[in-house]
Amino acid sequence: MGRDRTALIDSGLYAGYPSLERGSEELGLKLVDLDMLLLTHEHMDHVGNNGAIKRASGCTIVGHKAPSCPAKTRARSQPSSRITITGVTMRGWTT
Structure with missing residues (x-):
């Protein structure tokens, strides 16, 4: 048997830590x-504390590789540069 595990859904805004x-x-x-x-x-109000939580706990971070709105993204998106927030580097798309 496995052990109980603790998971958090979304990490919230950085200022909300x-x-x-x-x-x-x-x-x-x-x-x-x-x-x-x-x-x-991937919205910032859902991922703002990912880096801090990863550093504190070493937890596994799981998310989907597709953008949150693929139809909208395909139609009007532009790739942006990579950004590092609290030690986590992400590649964003502007829509």
């Missing part, structure tokens, strides 16, 4: 104990 820590502690959890961070999509 203290609230994320407090909320986790209220549930009896610690961000450093996360096993997995699941990403619903």
